[in-house]
Amino acid sequence: MAEQPNLPFSVPSADEESARAPAPTARILLGEIKAVFGTRGWLKIHSETRPRDAILGYHAWQIGRQHDWQRYVLTESRVQGPSLLVKLQDVDDREAAELLIGQRIAVLPDDLAPLPTGTYYWRDLVGLAVVNTDGVALGVVHSLIETGSNDVLCVRGDRERLIPFVTGLYVVDVDLPARRLTVDWQPDD
Numbered sequence: 001m002a003e004q005p006n007l008p009f010s011v012p013s014a015d016e017e018s019a020r021a022p023a024p025t026a027r028i029l030l031g032e033i034k035a036v037f038g039t040r041g042w043l044k045i046h047s048e049t050r051p052r053d054a055i056l057g058y059h060a061w062q063i064g065r066q067h068d069w070q071r072y073v074l075t076e077s078r079v080q081g082p083s084l085l086v087k088l089q090d091v092d093d094r095e096a097a098e099l100l101i102g103q104r105i106a107v108l109p110d111d112l113a114p115l116p117t118g119t120y121y122w123r124d125l126v127g128l129a130v131v132n133t134d135g136v137a138l139g140v141v142h143s144l145i146e147t148g149s150n151d152v153l154c155v156r157g158d159r160e161r162l163i164p165f166v167t168g169l170y171v172v173d174v175d176l177p178a179r180r181l182t183v184d185w186q187p188d189d
């Protein structure tokens with residue numbers, strides 16, 4: 001099953017897509033710091049995780065922009081109406097909190113929870129080569145769509161194909177080390 005536990009999905013750039021394998025030190029973006037809340041260093045954040053408060057389950061955050069990232073520890077959090085509020089270690093006043101507005105929140109891959117066998121993070125599926133059971137190359141997983149009943153692979157090759165991520169029916173094998181996904185899908189489907 002393809003799952004997106006506690007993670008957002010981001011479409012890779014053309015350079016990332018051509019590399020196919022995710023960089024081992026790539027940060028996984030989870031949200032953004034939007035505003036200061038109060039005078040004691042609390043922050044309002046926007047979460048891109050599903051459910052949105054899943055971001056609060058990660059305690060070691062990387063906060064920054066582009067190539068300038070720093071590690072922060074989440075010490076307190078709460079959901080207040082539509083807002084997610086957080087308190088970070090060593091961010092103790094409004095002035096220190098204001099310096100973080102607009103910066104992205106990320107975690108390192110090693111901070112992700114291990115998944116049960118047969119379950120995958122979306123980020124691990126993006127970039128996999130897709131072949132059918134006859135060995136015909138169909139393209140590369142470009143993105144996934146959450147539909148409610150099952151996730152759908154967006155495969156780009158000679159054309160774009162939308163293939164339901166249903167193991168045992170359409171998805172025959174996921175081989176992460178080989179960066180290959182085998183599907184029961186005909187090229188003209």
